[in-house]
Amino acid sequence: MGITLSGISKKFDAFTALGNIDLEVRPGEFLALLGPSGSGKTTLLRIIAGLEFADSGTVAFDGQDVSHLPVADRQVGFVFQQYALFKHMTVADNVAFGLNVKKRRDRPSRQEIQARVAELLDLVQLGALGGRYPAQLSGGQRQRVALARALAVGPRILLLDEPFGALDAKVRKDLRRWLRELHDRMGLTSIFVTHDQEEALELADRVVVMDHGRIEQIAEPHDVYAQPASAFVYDFVGESNRLPVTIAGGAVRFGDRELQVGSDGLADGPATLFFRPHEAVIVPDGPALPAIVSLARPKHGVTRIEAQVDGLPHPLEIDVAGANPPKVGDSIAVAPTRSRLFPHPMAD
Numbered sequence: 053m054g055i056t057l058s059g060i061s062k063k064f065d066a067f068t069a070l071g072n073i074d075l076e077v078r079p080g081e082f083l084a085l086l087g088p089s090g091s092g093k094t095t096l097l098r099i100i101a102g103l104e105f106a107d108s109g110t111v112a113f114d115g116q117d118v119s120h121l122p123v124a125d126r127q128v129g130f131v132f133q134q135y136a137l138f139k140h141m142t143v144a145d146n147v148a149f150g151l152n153v154k155k156r157r158d159r160p161s162r163q164e165i166q167a168r169v170a171e172l173l174d175l176v177q178l179g180a181l182g183g184r185y186p187a188q189l190s191g192g193q194r195q196r197v198a199l200a201r202a203l204a205v206g207p208r209i210l211l212l213d214e215p216f217g218a219l220d221a222k223v224r225k226d227l228r229r230w231l232r233e234l235h236d237r238m239g240l241t242s243i244f245v246t247h248d249q250e251e252a253l254e255l256a257d258r259v260v261v262m263d264h265g266r267i268e269q270i271a272e273p274h275d276v277y278a279q280p281a282s283a284f285v286y287d288f289v290g291e292s293n294r295l296p297v298t299i300a301g302g303a304v305r306f307g308d309r310e311l312q313v314g315s316d317g318l319a320d321g322p323a324t325l326f327f328r329p330h331e332a333v334i335v336p337d338g339p340a341l342p343a344i345v346s347l348a349r350p351k352h353g354v355t356r357i358e359a360q361v362d363g364l365p366h367p368l369e370i371d372v373a374g375a376n377p378p379k380v381g382d383s384i385a386v387a388p389t390r391s392r393l394f395p396h397p398m399a400d
């Protein structure tokens with residue numbers, strides 16, 4: 053089922069939580085909403101679920117406007133962090149909940165509900181634990197029960213808000229791989245909220261990067277990293293160094309140093325130069341940034357150094373290959389080998 057959001061805006065008093073969001077989610081897609089805290093991810097998910105209503109704009113499922121339908125009539129499954137399991141109910145009763153509360157005419161028989169619950173518990177690999185209470189489960193098991201509960205009503209859209217937030221790294225990794233398989237197998241259209249970029253990049257077909265209630269970029273994981281649409285996206289996704297520079301007559305300067313980087317066709321004026329830690333080399337001198345090494349440590353087969361540049365509040369982070377990396381206290385010169393310029397200077 054496809055989801056179309058058109059012109060969605062939402063204010064809380066005078067605060068704009070979402071400003072004019074347009075988004076097309078393709079049928080069968082696994083989409084990540086990625087952004088810093090407060091960027092509007094949860095609010096957008098709640099509007100799609102019908103737990104919140106937009107001030108303006110429309111939500112459509114397969115072309116049908118559902119903007120005014122309440123949550124119960126939207127046939128979406130959701131796993132929100134705050135929707136914890138019911139403590140006083142067994143795992144099986146938790147999973148059956150959505151079916152048990154249906155109006156009598158829509159409610160399956162007791163036997164049908166039992167069979168469906170057993171099937172769902174098998175699906176989330178908790179077949180033997182139906183009789184337990186939530187307190188008797190691990191965090192990862194609880195999240196799987198929450199998923200089974202969300203899937204019980206047979207949704208075609210699954211919405212997940214930081215579903216793995218509270219879990220340790222190993223469980224998180226296993227669970228997200230498993231979730232991706234489940235999504236594919238069940239033919240769902242899923243949207244999940246995360247502020248963990250690794251999770252978004254690993255799991256999603258496309259990533260929606262949000263900031264301040266706006267969409268900064270919608271792209272496939274690789275492109276969000278390799279072709280960031282804005283300074284914000286460059287900075288937010290992956291590691292980066294940034295440098296306030298001035299462009300004058302096509303030359304890019306940091307202070308009075310001219311750098312050997314292209315001006316990306318930008319007009320004269322202040323700009324911010326970005327480069328990744330692996331996109332720079334140490335050179336003897338020339339059009340480069342003079343710096344003092346303040347830290348050197350091994351990282352994934354290279355040496356990550358931190359280099360202090362006069363006039364920069366943060367050290368540059370550079371990955372250096374080879375057997376003789378610079379040492380703390382060395383004077384070096386750093387030359388970016390690949391970089392991106394964005395026109396607006398960013399505040400630190």
Ligand SMILES: Nc1ncnc2c1ncn2[C@@H]1O[C@H](COP(=O)(O)OP(=O)(O)OP(=O)(O)O)[C@@H](O)[C@H]1O
Nearest residue numbers: 064069087088089090091092093094095096245247
């Ligand atoms: N019911 C509400 N009343 C007032 N302000 C709200 C309400 N819900 C959300 N907000 C505000 O709207 C903004 C967006 O919140 P939202 O929860 O959508 O962000 P988020 O990107 O999901 O953040 P997080 O990653 O921290 O969960 C925040 O500044 C939040 O304080």
